Amino acid sequence: MEQGLPNATDAPVAHDNNTTTTRQIWQVITASSVGTVIEWYDFYIFGSLAAIIGPVLFGSKGKPEETLLGALAVFGVGFVVRPFGAVVFGRIGDMIGRKYTFLVTLLMMGGATVATGLVPSYDKIGWVAPAIVLVLRLFQGLALGGEYGGAATYVAEYAPDNRRGYFTSYIQITATAGLILSILVIVLTKKAMPDADFKTWGWRIPFLLSGVLIIASYYIRKQLHESPLFAKAKAEGKTSTSPLRDSFLNPVNRRLVLIALFGATMGQGVVFYTSQFYAYSFMQNALKLDLIDASIVLVVSMVLATPLFIYFGALSDRIGRKRIIMAGMLCAALFTVPLFYGLKAFAGPITDVTPATVDAAGQAVATVQKALAPNLPMMTLLTFFLVLFVTMVYGPIAAYLVELFPTKVRYTSLSVPYHIGNGIFGGFVPLVATWIAVWAQAQPAGSFAQEHAALTGLVYPVIIAAVCWVIGSALMKDTRNVRIMD
Template identity: 85%
Template sequence: MPSQLPHRAPATETRAAGAASAPAAHDNNDVPVGKIWQVISASSVGTVIEWYDFYIFGSLAAIIGPVLFGSEGKPEDTLLGALAVFGAGFVVRPFGAVFFGRIGDMIGRKYTFLLTLLIMGGATVVTGLIPSYDSIGVAAPLIVLVLRLLQGLALGGEYGGAATYVAEYSPDKKRGYFTSYIQITATAGLILSILVIVLTKKSMSDAAFKDWGWRVPFLLSSALIVASYYIRRRLHESPLFAKAKAEGRTSQHPLRESFLNPVNRRLVLIALFGATMGQGVVFYTSQFYAYSFMQNTLKLDLIDASIVLVVAMVLATPLFVYFGALSDRIGRKRIIMTGMLCAALFTVPLFYGLQAYAGPLTEVTPATVDAAGNTVAGVQKALTPNLPMMTALTFCLVLFVTMVYGPIAAYLVELFPTKVRYTSLSVPYHIGNGVFGGFVPLVATWIAVWAKAQPEGSFFQQHAALSGLLYPVIIALACWIIGTALMKDVRGVKLIQE
């Protein structure tokens, strides 16, 4: 399999030769390792915090739902409503990628993701201050919707900036290894959000947490944002972009060059349908939907579900770096496609295992009849969950994430030239990861609710709990087929300047 795209080999060689007279400081292969680690640390800290901000809303969806949509609503409806608002942030991520990607390719990487950090953090803090639906009515979900849209726009510009920034500092032959540390940040942000939620919940009664304690994780974001902004301000622009800007070779029309140029447009489409679309559904199914599934379907206590997911993610986290480094040696495509296929084949069996090891359900409060004569179901709880086995199964799910996600930043960066790299990689990443992946919780939950309402004894009704997995499995399988057929293995190349 070729190590780079055939049509780019001559250009790469020409630019590499033409750059021989440039100062060594502009060659990313000569950047000191200590400097690279400084860049990775500063980029990662901010990105972890931005993912933390984005995830705490989804992690608290079951609690926030009644706050946003009224305490009298059905649990299923308020959960779907909260997940819909959560998903709205994903819809605008591609627009954030276009907007901030253009700024990043014209002005610079550093200042663009300083701006995204402040927008994300500000929206998160304000979310923690919004009054409930019972206090201000429909204004509550509308305000939070606007804040979620701002968060989605900001996150749309964040990942591309961080991945591009680190990659443009990294040596050509170790780009997969160094960029894999950025890939850890999404999982780290989810872990941090869960830990903060659990510690907050443990520090107060259940009633207090549902009343006002859920706001604390949002408000804590303010301190994290200030610290991250201070760290990022001290960074310099990436050497490749600084050199291109000094020589007047930055793009004045990055959108046009990214999407109207037929060669670049084809690469964008392959990146979307052959890589990021599947990567998105694998990521959100294996981590986020699994967490929601354990709480809302299997009725695990929040603490038990958090222990299972956090332990599994912590154990799997080093594998992001392992597969990123491995991709420097054997190629990105082989690892990404293997993870995609494993997810398509084994996600449903692993979720069946989670269901089996959660144990039977028991009602901790009996069913009641309300004033209108309607039966209100009692609160259920998993009776005898086998947490070690559930953790092992969840680890397998996260393993697939590390395979598809660990090498993908390096793969995307190496597809596109420097002057449109920020825009070109951000758009397919955020459509695939944000739209296809971000809607996994909502679509899967909706399918499960629909299946549960089907006639008694029908196929979908019997398998209602797991029917929602049809969506991510089909998407992952389709992405594997397209990626296997069309993706080229690009690794270790000299990053193109123009």
């Protein structure tokens, strides 16, 4: 007999045609979330270390901006294949089951991450180094493409209809938690050794640590049963024999997939990666903040904002998913640029100027200039508002996507628009925004683009968020308290 959740003795929570206890729901959330955090951790390490990994993959003698763009391009490859992972593993999840599918994705992600930490540098093996890492990033992207949809679907199919936004919001925390974990591990590793050692070999430690985390997470997940709704559908012969056909050739379902993509996940993806990942890269590369200072700003702001994922998820159970997601999208479109301008202003270097004076002999005393340290508290506050927008668009979106599609094609149908929106539109925010900024910096001195070069890259995510807000406001139907049992 398959080992599963232990018998619970607490009061049952009402659910469609099955009885799920509160204890079981929390066990499901814990097991799903732990694994998903680790997968996000694995996926984000590379991007968090892009400035350091760039010279390793493309040669220590390359220009910093070129090696950075090269590393971000390799990082972006993982996002490109996420929709393909959603198709492959979504199909398996809808035909075979949720549990075993995200066990496979967990092992695939962990193996690729550990292998990345063992790849020799460009200076030793030439272009073979970035080629190997490129292939490993493809595996990571495929794995992550199957992970999120499985975890979100699995939790949602256990949760009661009237609290689905609340329970699935815990899965929404995992992406931010994975980024926080990756940054903390990187910072602690960097603090434990000289800077030269960290750049030479110490950066590999966070990758290798993933092996231990994956084994622990695999053991936890192996204890789970299959989702009750999927198990019931499978027992009754109601699962899809062709999830891809039923998801994308069925005109009704295809329309829902397109609305989910262009009305929700496209904008959610750019808001997420701009407010967290690009902000982190921007502080280090454009504002020249020390890695430790940039990490403090981002991690503190994310920790303070994390409870808001739960708040907005629970709020969506009462007032609906659409209005919260659209409000977050509009705020991001309107206030992202001003908030980044604020980060630039408070990052410095700010110069404190003492006016010239005249001494007793009538001689002028030279002006004294002193560079002031960045105002980290103000930068943290501004970054908190950026992450606030993330919690609004991301907190309720898992429940919205789950409620949009039927059980037999749910894994596939929600995974594809989610990973196109996040993988293609959102995942390329760091690369596209950095490329635009580099282009603007090369424009003639005194031109508008050159004077605002550091912030010109924001035009990409702001336009995407605004377009998504228009489409979503017009076409999205609100969902809450719906019965998801077919």
